[in-house]
Each structure stands twice: as C-alpha cells, then as structure tokens.
Amino acid sequence: VNNKHFISDVHLSDARPDTIALWQHYLRTGPQTGDQLYILGDLFDVWIGDDDDAPLACQVRTSLQQLTRRGVALYLQHGNRDFMLGRRFARQTGATLLPEVHYLTVAGQPTLLLHGDQLCTNDHHYQAARRRLRSRWFQCLLRLRTLHARRCVAANYRARSHNSPTPLSQMDATANAVLEQLQRYHANQMIHGHTHRPAVHQHHLPNGQVAQRYVLDEWHTTHASVWIDDGHHLHRQIIGSPP
Numbered sequence: 001v002n003n004k005h006f007i008s009d010v011h012l013s014d015a016r017p018d019t020i021a022l023w024q025h026y027l028r029t030g031p032q033t034g035d036q037l038y039i040l041g042d043l044f045d046v047w048i049g050d051d052d053d054a055p056l057a058c059q060v061r062t063s064l065q066q067l068t069r070r071g072v073a074l075y076l077q078h079g080n081r082d083f084m085l086g087r088r089f090a091r092q093t094g095a096t097l098l099p100e101v102h103y104l105t106v107a108g109q110p111t112l113l114l115h116g117d118q119l120c121t122n123d124h125h126y127q128a129a130r131r132r133l134r135s136r137w138f139q140c141l142l143r144l145r146t147l148h149a150r151r152c153v154a155a156n157y158r159a160r161s162h163n164s165p166t167p168l169s170q171m172d173a174t175a176n177a178v179l180e181q182l183q184r185y186h187a188n189q190m191i192h193g194h195t196h197r198p199a200v201h202q203h204h205l206p207n208g209q210v211a212q213r214y215v216l217d218e219w220h221t222t223h224a225s226v227w228i229d230d231g232h233h234l235h236r237q238i239i240g241s242p243p
C-alpha cells in the first residue's frame with residue numbers, strides 16, 4: 001500500500017540545527033518507496049532563490065534528491081517564507097511544484113491542499129503584502145539582485161514580521177475563507193498549515209455536508225507530526241529525534 005504523507009512548516013534554518021537533524025532523520029525513515037510526500041509550504045524559514053549556494057540549501061537539495069531517487073514522489077507548495085522556490089529547485093530535486101490550491105483525493109474524499117496563509121483574510125495588512133510579494137514584477141526585481149542583497153532583504157523582512165503589530169486573533173483562518181475554497185472546488189476536506197495551530201475542525205457546508213479541516217503543526221526541535229493517508233483514513237503520526 002502506498003501512503004500519502006502531509007507535512008508543512010518545517011521552517012528549516014541554520015538557527016535550528018535540531019530541526020534540521022530531525023528533518024534529515026525523517027527523510028531517511030519516514031516515506032517509503034512508492035509513497036508520496038506533500039510539503040504544504042514553509043519548508044524553509046526563508047528561501048532567497050534557487051541560486052542559493054549556502055550549506056543548508058545544498059544539504060536540503062541533496063537529501064531531497066536522494067528521496068526522489070529511491071522512488072518517493074515529492075510535491076511542494078509555496079509558503080509565505082519560501083514563495084521564491086522555483087522550477088530550478090524542482091528540477092534539481094525531482095519535486096513537482098503544486099499550485100497554491102491543489103485538489104486531490106485523500107482517504108477517498110475530495111480534498112484541497114494549501115499552505116493556509118490565503119485563509120487568514122482578517123489580516124488585511126498581510127494580504128496586501130502577500131499580493132505584492134507574490135506578484136511577478138516583484139519576484140523579477142528580487143531575482144535581479146545579488147544573493148548577498150537578497151539575504152539582507154530576507155533578514156530585514158524576518159525581523160519586521162517577528163514584531164508584527166497584528167493581533168493573534170486576526171492571524172487565524174476564517175470560516176468564510178475556508179467555506180469559499182471548499183465550495184469553489186466542491187471539496188469536503190482540507191489540509192493546510194501556516195497557523196501553527198494543529199487541530200481538526202468541522203465546517204458545515206450549505207449542502208448539509210460536514211467538511212473536515214486538518215491543520216498541520218509546525219516542526220519542533222525534538223518532534224513533529226505527519227498526517228498519513230493509507231488509502232482509507234487520515235491518521236496522525238508523531239515522529240521524534242534520532243536516538
């Protein structure tokens with residue numbers, strides 16, 4: 001039986017060596033040949049471009065290459081931290097880049113995969129910034145800058161987002177945005193990350209159906225969780241650091 005594995009928000013960064021170790025351990029021991037691994041955004045705490053030659057970027061490229069070469073299908077979605085992941089990275093690692101909302105059958109149910117930041121519609125400030133950052137012209141301008149300049153931009157952006165004035169209550173997914181997406185795609189299940197508030201929510205659709213929304217957790221230094229579809233059910237698995 002081939003399983004589908006869903007994770008998000010690994011936030012790989014030199015500042016979190018334990019999470020990097022946990023991640024490398026997971027890639028070697030988690031998904032098996034024939035399985036599919038879906039990373040629903042923010043694999044990296046920041047991605048400045050596919051030409052990044054920093055040790056972490058190279059290490060992750062190599063480990064993902066090894067994963068796909070042993071027959072694990074790898075699918076990547078952009079998060080708000082790594083929206084610059086591009087076709088070159090996908091080619092080098094054997095990954096497939098997914099659109100920002102991806103429709104897929106999971107555990108027999110019509111399901112949407114997404115990072116989840118687009119659901120936080122009460123945060124108007126963020127949504128405006130998102131439109132700017134995701135625009136083609138902005139990304140072209142950014143790519144024209146040197147790696148060093150982009151590293152500075154990223155550090156700056158990160159410092160500012162850590163001091164965000166937006167209240168926490170505005171940074172969660174809104175029920176309206178969830179229902180809108182589900183109805184647009186005729187789906188009754190959704191998997192996303194981003195909010196770092198792991199949960200399973202129920203939403204009542206206008207047609208009387210009850211939809212399930214699985215919110216993935218961020219990766220921690222000693223543990224992380226993966227949701228796995230074995231073809232019939234979605235279940236949560238906790239993975240820990242190597243002994």
Ligand SMILES: [Mn+2]
Pocket residue numbers: 041042079080081115117193194195
């Ligand atoms: Mn995110």
